[in-house]
Amino acid sequence: MNRRTLLKNLALAAPAAWLPGVVAGLNWSPLAPAPERMAAGPFQPTWESLQQYQTPEWFRDAKFGLWAHWGPQCQPEHGDWYARGMYQEGSDQYNFHVKKYGHPSKFGFKDVINEWKAEEWNPDELLALYKKAGAKYFVALANHHDNFDLYNSKHQPWNSTRLGPKKDLIGGWAKATKKQGLRFGVSVHAAHAWSWFEPSQRADKAGPLAGVPYDGRLTAATGPGTWWQGYDPQALYAQNHPLSENSQDNGAIHRQWDWGNGAAKPSAEYCEKFFNRTAELINKYEPDLIYYDDTALPLWPVNDVGLRLAAHFYNTSMKRHGGRNEAVINGKILTEQQRQCMVWDIERGQSNQIEPLPWQTCTCLGQWHYDRRIYDRHGYKSAQTVVHTLIDVVSKNGNLLLSVPVRGNGSIDEQERAVVEGIATWMQANGESIYGTRPWKIFGEGPAQANAAKLSAQGFNEGKGKAFGAQDIRFATKGDVLYATALGWPADGQLLITSLAAGNALRPQPVRRVELLGHAGGALAFEAMAEGLRIALPAQAPAAGLAYAFKITG
Structure with a gap:
């Protein structure tokens, strides 16, 4: 079949915008989206240039933000990192998946996405509740390590406007947030899909389907006749590469989060795609804050994509705000130099001293992705625990970003709602002791x-x-x-x-x-x-x- 005939046949099954992903192996397409350009300005993509950053006053005054860490991995309602755990033979999530959906060689994570409809999602109602609870900023998950974009992306065919809910979730969150007068943020986690999805390349070692590969190595060529015809699974799983060292050790990835210790190095194409997706997110939805789930910045130090995105975000913010940089970037495990370039985030934890620079702790009422078992055992953090954490963090020059797990259908359950209402009651009476404050000479006693x-x-x-x-x-x-x-x-x-x-x-x-x-x-x-x-x-x-x-x- 010649190139012209192949394109014509694929066009019958695929949205035109995604033909480049479908026919990536041809190394040619007249429809490839143009790359995003880095905004010009005083910030350059170097650590030295980013050190001129100053945390904006809105963030220092806000103190409290709420977060919807919500995506297709919430659909099974079986906890965090589901799209990885379901490919780990014998694990709790693997066993759950086989029982609920079927074997991952037949029903993979791409199929979980197809099940996810977000039919009860009401961002206006949730943001009104979160404003009542005292949040001054709201953060929405833009993508997770599962590599699925929750916004209208021309660079990632696997996104929520085309598949799953078929809704622009980030667009909906942004509109509802700004309607309430809150600052809007996004969290971006997809840089790690390259190694995080490696278990999807495996096969069972025992049982009736031993040796049958999971779906992580599927390509567009196997799509005709399926619901995902016209979409390349490799645009989601990104597994056309050798495994990292010790990839069969499920815990090895935690030692390789900074792309060291034998992690498979992502290709230049993968890195540039991540840049384009994230720059488009910044340009289209104009967030005030970006939370990166990375050591320092995405893909650092194997690529400068994270540095380029930071400079682009800061320069873009200055253009939007008349020369003031109102942008906040959250990053983890930062050096002293890097803490001058962005806001240090501590995951599920608190500093034990007054930090000289503003920082943030992020935590969750339960698991990051919704887990029905926590609801069943009444295991959420209490409103008192959240309030105590907030007070302690504020005394040390920090902010609290709290995730309220969202069910697959887009709602929060009544136990979570009761916690949020409890926080609201306290904040309405005591908010002046939180907002706009600064640390004293000591943070506390006791x-x-x-x-x-x-x-x-x-x-x-x-x-x-x-x-x-x-x-x-x-x-x-x-x-x-x-x-x-x-x-x-x-x-x-x-x-x-x-x-x-x-x-x-x-x-x-x-x-x-x-x-x-x-x-x-x-x-x-x-x-x-x-x-x-x-x-x-x-x-x-x-x-x-x-x-x-x-x-x-x-």
Whole structure:
């Protein structure tokens, strides 16, 4: 069959825009999308140039963001990294997948995408709830390691406007977010699909289908007669390459996240495709924040794509905002130099000190991708845990980005909704102790800080230290006001703040007034003593509960 006939036949089955992906093996197409151009401006794609970055005030003031870490891996409702785990023979997710959908040689992740319809997704309702909860920015998943774009991409045929929900999810999230007056962010994780999807190249080692390959090596040539006819599975799985070293070891990828220790190096074509997809995302949806799930920046240090995207994002933001860079990039496991170039993100963990530069912790009520088992066992974080985390992080110059897992159908369940409502109640009464504040001279006092757990890799120290109690107090300032927030209600009716002892060097000026946010009874009685500032508490704790913010002026 000649080239012209092949193109004509494929056009009958494929959307015209995706012919380049379908016929990639021909090395020719009149319809290939034009590459995205990097915006000109003061930022250049070098670490040295990116060091001129300054964190925008909107982010420093916002303190609290909510996140929808939602994509096709939520459809099975069986936890995080599903599209990888389903190809790991004998794993929990593999066994679940075989029982629910069938063997991954016959029903692969591409077929899970086809099942996903997001039929109950209502971004306007969710964003109204999230604004009520006190979020000042909202982040939506733009793609995960599964390589499926959740927006209208001309560079990635496997996207949510063509397949699955057949909706522009990022477009919908962006519109709803901006309607509520919140800052909009996207999270981008797809740089790692190259190695993350390697288990899809495997086959069972035992059982009736031993040796039958999973679908990760399929190509467009096997598509005729299937639902995915006209789409190349390699544009999704990206597995036309040799395996990484120790690829059969399912844990090896964690040692190869920075593309070292034997990770298969991505091709130049793969890297440029990632650049084009992400630059298009920036250009089309104009986010204020990009969260990268990478060591430093995507594909660093094997390629400069991440540096180019950072410079492009910053320069684009300056053009949009009259010369001000309002953009925020979150990156993980950063060197001291890199922390000057973007905002350091700690995953599921907290710093144990006041950080000199603004930072962020990201965590989740449950698993990153929706897991029905957590709902069944009532295993979500409580509103109190979230509020305590927020207060602790803010005292150390940080922000909290909290993911509320979204079901495959696009809704959140009633247990999650109750947690969000609990956060809302507290924030409405105590928000002034959070928003627009800056760290004090020390972040806090109390027994918990002496037992704080150290960070591990990109974070992962949450919940490993001593639980917070009434003696644990966290500080923040706003102008001449000092907020001291107790992470429990003292049983004896008095709160002693040792850091505010009479004559102390931290705050030598005398205290003139103490108020309890959420308490309608006026100022509280207090006494400055050698052992600390002793505050007489009202008979009843404020109705919002969870934590108790004292406004101290003087």
